[in-house]
């Protein structure tokens with residue numbers, strides 16, 4: 001399907017109407033329904049919004065950089081007047097009373113929200129199989145997972161149902177599904193994008209970011225959603241960056257670090273070959289490639305699962321059946337209502353994490369687990385500081401394996417947690433990272449190159465991703481893509 005930049009250009013020039021583009025998006029979302037990418041297809045809302053864009057154009061108003069572009073939004077991001085479930089029974093019937101900051105920004109830029117995408121419950125997972133409703137399927141092979149937790153957002157773009165989507169990344173949930181479905185995904189620096197209106201999982205890690213079929217499109221969406229918002233106290237007042245301009249930048253002379261810890265046991269041989277090819281192409285463009293060390297990488301999974309579960313146990317205490325969402329009222333008063341509500345509201349993985357998080361925060365265990373994890377988090381962040389004193393970007397695989405079969409990792413939470421070994425460190429350090437497709441494996445499964453840069457230097461990561469994308473050339477379409 002047409003790219004973000006093409007669609008916006010055609011609508012701005014009057015060569016296509018937003019309504020026409022929206023009608024086609026509705027057809028595509030329906031044709032791809034089998035893939036389970038959407039929890040809600042917003043047909044009526046989409047057509048009404050698109051008509052409003054066309055009316056603005058007819059009045060001679062400026063439309064913005066995403067004029068008429070349908071954007072699929074992860075169902076953890078609030079959209080006024082429509083259901084926002086976060087993939088959970090807890091919020092199954094909950095209608096958001098306001099737009100998340102990023103959604104307001106999208107609308108102001110002329111974009112139209114086409115649907116709310118499937119996800120692991122409360123963004124906890126790496127395969128989309130923890131959705132309370134149904135799994136999403138990988139359009140390159142529907143017997144395989146698309147990755148998670150923003151699996152639906154990745155599938156929507158990879159299967160060409162929408163040109164762009166938003167996801168959220170706490171420990172890899174944009175980058176990993178982007179890699180497994182063969183598209184571009186960007187996790188911004190912590191604090192670059194407002195979290196106002198994002199259903200919280202782990203607040204010190206959560207960031208919203210874009211998925212797109214190409215680097216330039218992702219850069220454009222990032223430019224639209226980024227920016228200060230006083231409603232999120234962790235959202236910083238950074239100077240605006242022209243991310244799209246970075247996509248054409250000369251990358252020669254940039255120093256790339258290859259972290260040995262990311263090319264170790266557990267890395268699929270074909271993934272390694274594909275990633276090394278991409279690094280070699282950047283070297284051929286004049287980048288200087290050298291090994292770097294991130295020695296605390298081996299502690300990232302343990303550290304993340306202490307900190308993220310601690311924050312989740314606190315954030316999820318609000319689903320008590322009193323304020324909003326599901327309520328189950330058995331006999332026995334308030335305590336019984338809390339218990340029955342939370343039992344019915346949450347799936348197994350969410351319960352596991354609440355228990356773990358409550359445990360690591362409890363008196364007697366706090367120092368041994370939570371406080372220690374915070375110290376190790378600092379060591380992981382310092383690894384990146386030390387590496388970035390020597391190099392401008394770190395290049396590595398996004399995921400240790402290509403897309404895995406549905407069901408393969410659901411019985412063993414630890415094997416699922418290991419899907420994110422290469423994405424968790426950047427989240428803990430708060431630095432930005434882009435996943436851009438390499439060439440696929442012999443079996444036709446996508447592979448992602450991850451480019452991690454200094455805090456607030458998304459531009460360099462995008463420049464490198466765009467350079468590699470140009471060398472790589474077009475990718476084969478997903479077998480399950482809608483035509």
Ligand code: GLN
Pocket residue numbers: 123124125126148149168169170171172173174201308420
């Ligand atoms: N897979 C990781 C988890 O389950 C990361 C999820 C995310 O980034 N939201 O916590």
